[in-house]
Amino acid sequence: MAIRLYWCYILCIHFYMRFPMRIIRFLALILVLGIITGCVTDSTATDTQAQTEEQKDQLLAQQIVDRARTTVETLTHREDIKGARESLAQAKGVMIFPQLVKGAFLLGGEGGTGIVLVRQADGSWGYPAFYNMIGGSFGLQLGIESTEAMFLIMTQKGLDSILKNQMKLGADASVALGPLGIGLGAGKTAPDLAADIYVYSKTSGLFGGGALKGAAIDQRKDLNQAYYMSDATAQQILLNGQYSNSYADDLRASLSLVPVLNNKAVPITPVHQY
16 A cells, blocks of 8 residues: 555656646646545555455354354264263374265365364363365265264374474374264274264265275464464474463464263373473
8 A cells, every 4th residue: 555655746846747737737636636535445456355255254254163062962962872971081183074065976175164172281172273175085976975074183193294384194193083083984894993083073964985094184274374464384383381361362262171981081181281
């Protein structure tokens, strides 16, 4: 905006000095004032548009956080996937995707935006960072599937992989159906008890086959920056604790509630602070 005003000012002086007659000078001044007004209006419109885009990102980010809380409460209270509560108590981190959509014929794919939280040294949960999942599983798949999913990060390797600029499930970290769960691809393979990441999910619609292995996970820089109103990175949010947003406290509280199995409290295991 400052640059535009500067050039408008130079143009005004040019017109004023170029025309010697008073009337022409007056008309030229009116013309240039109109140009200046246009410059200011255009700049203001640009600033307003930028603010609107940022507000949209902030709204989207908060919607994801709120829906993630619902996903956590849904998956940890279902009787048929009690293992999610026990695994969550031991997890080093958690990825929550309120909606993963798979719609495919011949070429399948998973996609959605979610959040990652890391357990702190005192056992509490830190603030969320936003991530995208873009996947592709090849196979003859019909129909559209929408899934709520919670990925429990059980090992240091799994956590380190998530914190990379981009990671692939199954390649950088092993992923398996959570013990005692009904998650993605339930009944097709036995749970891998040594997996880095356990998956629990609530599926709806026709499941046409395929798995999440090969899905790429990468941070959503735009949502991270909008939610924390700064140039926040996933590493700064998750590991350094540099940023916070009180609107995520309800989600953190839901995760921090001590899980219960068979009316017995499951102890929460703190993890190493980075």
